[in-house]
Structures are given as C-alpha cells and as structure tokens.
Amino acid sequence: MAKHSKYQDQQVNHIVSDIIAVLEKHQAPVDLSLIVLGNTVSNLLIGSVGKNQRVALAQAFSDALLNSVKDSK
Template sequence: MASNSKFQDKQVDAILNDMIAVLEKHQAPVDLSLVVLGNMVTNLLTSSVGKNQQQALAKAFSDALMNSVK
C-alpha cells in the first residue's frame, strides 16, 4: 500500500502471503475478506494505539488506501 516504508519488502511480503493463504483457506469472497481486514485494522487501532491518536491514524490509513487504488 505504501510506496515508502520503514519495513523490509521481504517481511511485508511474507506476512501478506500468510494473510492471503488464510483468506484462501476459508474461501473468503472479496466482501468477507474486506470485512475481516477492516475488523483487524479496527482491533489494531483500539488495542495498540492511544485513544487520542486512533482517529488520526485511521484517517492516515484511509488516505493511504485511497491513494493506493488511484
């Protein structure tokens, strides 16, 4: 999604491939996959980010997602 990242491509690709494999294992259609991924993002924000930063980070994530599909 991001063009510049502090994370190594190899690590990102490995995790992405694992997540894709799980969705394929469950034969999740696109809409279910998006619901699950959205719930994961929400869970990460609410469990790992301070309440005062959650909306700003959600907005940054949303903007990055929108830019990635342009």
C-alpha cells in the same frame, strides 16, 4: 500500500502472503475478506494506539488505501 516504509519489502510481502493464504483457505469472498481485514485494522487501532491518536492514524491509513487504489491501473 506505503511507498516508503521502515520495514523491508520481503517482510511485508511474507506477512501479506500469509494473510492471503488464510483468506483463501477459508474461501472468503471479497466482501467477507474486506470485513475481516477492516475488523483487524479496527482491533489493532483500538488495542494498540492511544485514544488521542486513533482517528488520525485511521485517517492516514484510509488516505493511503485510497491512494493505492487510485494509483493501480
């Protein structure tokens, strides 16, 4: 999703692969997968980000997601 990151591609790709493997293990269809991922993002924001920063970070995440979907053809 992000074009520039402080994390190595290998680390990101490994975690993404693990998450996809779990979704496949549960044979989660796309809509259920999106619900699970959305709930995960919400839980991370609520549990790890200060109340004053949540909306701004959620907006930045949303913008990055939209841009990544628009850019992929």
